[in-house]
Structure formats: structure tokens, C-alpha cells
Amino acid sequence: xxxxSQDELLHALKQHNNTQKKLDRILYIVLPIVSFLISMICxxxxxxxxxxxxxxxxxxxxxxxxxxxxxLIGMIIVAVYCVIDNIFSYGTFxxxxxxxxxxxxxxxxxxxxxxxxxxxxxxxxSRP
Numbered sequence: 001x002x003x004x005s006q007d008e009l010l011h012a013l014k015q016h017n018n019t020q021k022k023l024d025r026i027l028y029i030v031l032p033i034v035s036f037l038i039s040m041i042c043x044x045x046x047x048x049x050x051x052x053x054x055x056x057x058x059x060x061x062x063x064x065x066x067x068x069x070x071x072l073i074g075m076i077i078v079a080v081y082c083v084i085d086n087i088f089s090y091g092t093f094x095x096x097x098x099x100x101x102x103x104x105x106x107x108x109x110x111x112x113x114x115x116x117x118x119x120x121x122x123x124x125x126s127r128p
Contacts, residue, residue, distance in 0.1 A: 019123040024066050031061045034108070042104040044089035044097060056081045057105055064113045071113045078105045 001009075032054075039054040060078050063069045082102040087093055 023123050032058045042101045049089050065116045
């Protein structure tokens with residue numbers, strides 16, 4: 001490989017790294033806002049549940065989109081949290097609120113997880 005092609009490759013890799021860092025900065029702002037909005041919708045009927053849902057969902061979305069941890073681990077953590085939150089909120093396990101809360105949180109995690117590569121590609125292609 002010639003010196004010029006190595007320099008071009010290193011330049012392309014540097015640009016790719018810069019676009020990923022820019023997207024990470026954007027997502028660090030956008031994901032907590034999305035988490036807040038989702039927690040207002042799917043949290044149980046007390047402020048402790050809303051706050052904890054916001055924190056858990058923010059961490060889970062950042063973990064699967066920015067840190068790129070496996071989706072299954074994030075889904076398990078969210079499901080365990082939803083069971084614990086359901087028991088603390090209602091005193092016993094109620095299936096209907098659990099399905100709504102866990103389903104909403106996990107579905108948004110899956111959407112964000114699969115959207116991240118597309119966002120990377122979009123950021124790379126939008127460069128002049």
C-alpha cells in the first residue's frame with residue numbers, strides 16, 4: 001500500500017470517527033429528552049415510578065445506542081426494573097400495567113438500537 005493511499009485511508013477513518021463523536025454528542029442530549037417524554041407516558045401512577053423510569057430508560061437508551069451494549073442485556077434490565085416497579089407501585093404484580101410499561105420501554109430501545117447504524121450512515125453521507 002502506498003503512502004498516499006494510507007494517508008487517504010487514515011483521513012477517511014478520522015472523518016468517520018469525527019462524525020460518530022458528533023452523533024454521540026447529539027444523542028447525549030436527545031436521548032434523555034426522549035426518555036423523559038416516554039417516562040411521562042409509561043410510568044406508573046406515582047412520582048417515584050416516573051423518576052426511576054426516567055433514570056433507567058435514559059441509562060438503557062444510552063447503553064444500547066452510544067455505548068453499543070447488546071440489546072438483550074438492556075431488555076433484561078428494563079424487564080427486571082418493570083417487574084420491581086410494578087410490585088412497589090401496586091403492592092402486587094399486575095400484568096396489564098407491566099405489559100404497557102415494559103412494552104413501551106423495550107420497543108423504544110429496539111427502535112433506537114436499530115436506528116443508530118442508519119444515523120451513522122446518514123451523518124457520513126451528509127458531509128460535504
